[in-house]
Amino acid sequence: MKKRTLFAIMLKDLKVAIQNKGVIIPIIVLPVILFVVLPWVLTLIPTLAGGTFGNVQSMESQIGSLLKNMPAALQNQLAGHSAPEQMVIFILVYGFAPMFLILPLMVASVLAADSFAGEKERKTMEALLYTPTSDRELFVAKILGPWLAAIVISVISFILYTVMVDLAGWISMREILLPNLMWIALVFFVAPATAGLSLVIMVFASAKAQGFQDAYQTGGMVVLPLLGLVYGQIGGVMYFTVGVVLILGFVFWVLLAGLLSLASKKFNREQLMIKNR
Amino acid sequence: MNNSVIQINNLTRTFGENKAVGSLSLEVNAGEIFGFLGHNGAGKTTTVRLLNGIYSPSSGSSQVLGIDPQKDGPALRAQTGVLTETPSLDERLSGYDLLAYYADLFTIPKDTVNDRIMSLLTEFGLEKRAKDKVGTYSKGMKQSLALARALLHKPKVLFLDEPTSSLDPVAARHVNDLIERLTRREGCTVFLCTHNLVEAQKLCDRVAVMQHGQLKALGTPADLTRQYIKRQNIELEVEENQIEKTNQILVSHPDLVLRTPVLEKNMLLVTVSGRDAIPEILTLLTVNNISVYRLNPQEVNLEEVYFALNGESK
Numbered sequence: 001m002k003k004r005t006l007f008a009i010m011l012k013d014l015k016v017a018i019q020n021k022g023v024i025i026p027i028i029v030l031p032v033i034l035f036v037v038l039p040w041v042l043t044l045i046p047t048l049a050g051g052t053f054g055n056v057q058s059m060e061s062q063i064g065s066l067l068k069n070m071p072a073a074l075q076n077q078l079a080g081h082s083a084p085e086q087m088v089i090f091i092l093v094y095g096f097a098p099m100f101l102i103l104p105l106m107v108a109s110v111l112a113a114d115s116f117a118g119e120k121e122r123k124t125m126e127a128l129l130y131t132p133t134s135d136r137e138l139f140v141a142k143i144l145g146p147w148l149a150a151i152v153i154s155v156i157s158f159i160l161y162t163v164m165v166d167l168a169g170w171i172s173m174r175e176i177l178l179p180n181l182m183w184i185a186l187v188f189f190v191a192p193a194t195a196g197l198s199l200v201i202m203v204f205a206s207a208k209a210q211g212f213q214d215a216y217q218t219g220g221m222v223v224l225p226l227l228g229l230v231y232g233q234i235g236g237v238m239y240f241t242v243g244v245v246l247i248l249g250f251v252f253w254v255l256l257a258g259l260l261s262l263a264s265k266k267f268n269r270e271q272l273m274i275k276n277r
Numbered sequence: 278m279n280n281s282v283i284q285i286n287n288l289t290r291t292f293g294e295n296k297a298v299g300s301l302s303l304e305v306n307a308g309e310i311f312g313f314l315g316h317n318g319a320g321k322t323t324t325v326r327l328l329n330g331i332y333s334p335s336s337g338s339s340q341v342l343g344i345d346p347q348k349d350g351p352a353l354r355a356q357t358g359v360l361t362e363t364p365s366l367d368e369r370l371s372g373y374d375l376l377a378y379y380a381d382l383f384t385i386p387k388d389t390v391n392d393r394i395m396s397l398l399t400e401f402g403l404e405k406r407a408k409d410k411v412g413t414y415s416k417g418m419k420q421s422l423a424l425a426r427a428l429l430h431k432p433k434v435l436f437l438d439e440p441t442s443s444l445d446p447v448a449a450r451h452v453n454d455l456i457e458r459l460t461r462r463e464g465c466t467v468f469l470c471t472h473n474l475v476e477a478q479k480l481c482d483r484v485a486v487m488q489h490g491q492l493k494a495l496g497t498p499a500d501l502t503r504q505y506i507k508r509q510n511i512e513l514e515v516e517e518n519q520i521e522k523t524n525q526i527l528v529s530h531p532d533l534v535l536r537t538p539v540l541e542k543n544m545l546l547v548t549v550s551g552r553d554a555i556p557e558i559l560t561l562l563t564v565n566n567i568s569v570y571r572l573n574p575q576e577v578n579l580e581e582v583y584f585a586l587n588g589e590s591k
Contacts, residue, residue, distance in 0.1 A: 008381030019369045127365035131382040132355035
């Protein structure tokens with residue numbers, strides 16, 4: 001595989017993608033809202049609870065019922081805090097964990113939609129197929145570019161989130177909350193697999209889509225199982241401990257390996273040209 | 278010695294029930310401009326895709342520059358250039374960046390990339406717009422840029438699909454001059470898919486006429502006109518007071534003269550039954566003491582061959 005070819009395709013795809021508002025808005029707006037704005041809003045809760053709202057008793061009874069079902073490690077971390085603080089720690093450190101996975105998924109899928117379905121829409125695929133790139137090089141470059149971008153954006157967002165949470169946690173509770181082992185496993189083990197899964201699904205969706213929006217909407221359905229994880233955690237059905245995260249990551253990687261092998265077999269010039277017509 | 282750079286043997290490609298190319302066999306020689314003519318859907322683009330290893334054939338085989346497109350597509354495409362029917366340009370890139378991107382894909386030595394790009398942009402009059410987004414280019418400029426991209430890696434075989442279709446006459450002439458120069462001076466072989474029969478007649482050494490995926494005719498434009506056109510128009514100038522007598526002589530030989538001659542500006546326009554009828558008519562008129570001042574056979578063009586093959590009158 002020619003490195004120059006891979007880099008050229010990846011860089012060109014990114015260069016072209018960031019000029020698409022439909023791509024850049026989810027990539028910038030989503031991390032800023034989820035991982036910068038929300039942590040600050042949530043850390044205001046203890047203040048508000050003690051001040052305007054003041055309904056600490058009601059919050060205590062709610063968090064109390066949640067605590068009973070939580071793993072021991074989590075109960076220990078929350079011990080010694082007031083009910084509003086417990087709620088904030090629970091949401092920021094645990095509640096946000098499954099939500100974080102939405103980021104690599106969105107970034108990868110939006111970039112892949114622009115790369116695959118976007119090329120079809122802009123009618124630029126044909127010239128690319130007439131170059132001396134092999135089918136494998138094309139597949140790897142088209143997958144690798146959005147995947148690496150998703151990982152980089154996830155890591156940057158995680159660093160940003162950690163700083164925000166710790167800043168807010170220190171100001172309100174004099175406590176450093178992140179990073180912990182669960183988040184490190186989540187960011188460096190589960191998030192890359194999540195990005196990969198959404199990419200492969202987008203490759204399939206793009207084959208049938210007419211353009212970027214079409215592919216993005218179809219491929220974006222992959223977010224639904226993640227929302228299940230978010231509600232599962234909030235509803236107390238499943239908590240993101242290190243063990244749970246590692247198992248989840250393992251399942252995602254196995255799924256990814258299977259789908260990747262299937263997609264690479266279906267990926268060839270002829271199919272791209274026929275579906276590009 | 279075999280001089281062919283493209284060899285096609287019984288090449289067939291079907292899509293479902295539709296036979297896009299059927300049992301196509303032909304050879305294209307090194308350094309020639311080969312015209313590939315046909316209506317939309319005649320199988321021209323499918324053939325180009327088969328010859329570049331984009332499509333695999335349903336049956337038959339082909340070789341381009343001694344390489345089987347199915348076995349080593351990347352090695353083959355490194356030596357061929359293709360101008361597609363639509364320019365296929367990423368409009369969010371600048372003209373320069375677009376060519377630089379393809380220079381990477383064609384692995385052109387990095388130290389020569391800038392010079393190569395600038396010389397092509399200058400050749401096509403795009404050097405002042407090099408840093409502008411392709412989306413801001415006119416249709417003709419886009420076509421020129423697409424052609425520059427096809428030439429970037431100095432291909433040995435150039436496949437051109439309607440290269441001048443969106444160009445103004447000046448730009449079209451420039452492109453045609455360039456095609457001739459590439460073949461005559463630089464030895465590049467050109468496989469030219471076109472609807473423009475006048476252009477094909479002017480440029481092509483040989484042409485193939487395709488119809489519904491089948492090869493209908495193959496040869497030089499001159500060969501094809503001799504083979505397929507069974508009539509010839511001539512202009513005839515005779516003594517003014519002999520015009521009526523000439524007319525009578527001509528119409529009395531329906532085996533030689535196909536239509537009643539038309540008088541136009543003291544010249545008789547006569548449709549005769551092919552090139553071979555001309556000496557016979559000249560003899561006939563001389564024997565009958567007609568003073569012939571001028572006999573001018575009009576050139577039969579490829580367009581007439583094309584329409585004759587397609588069973589249509591011009």
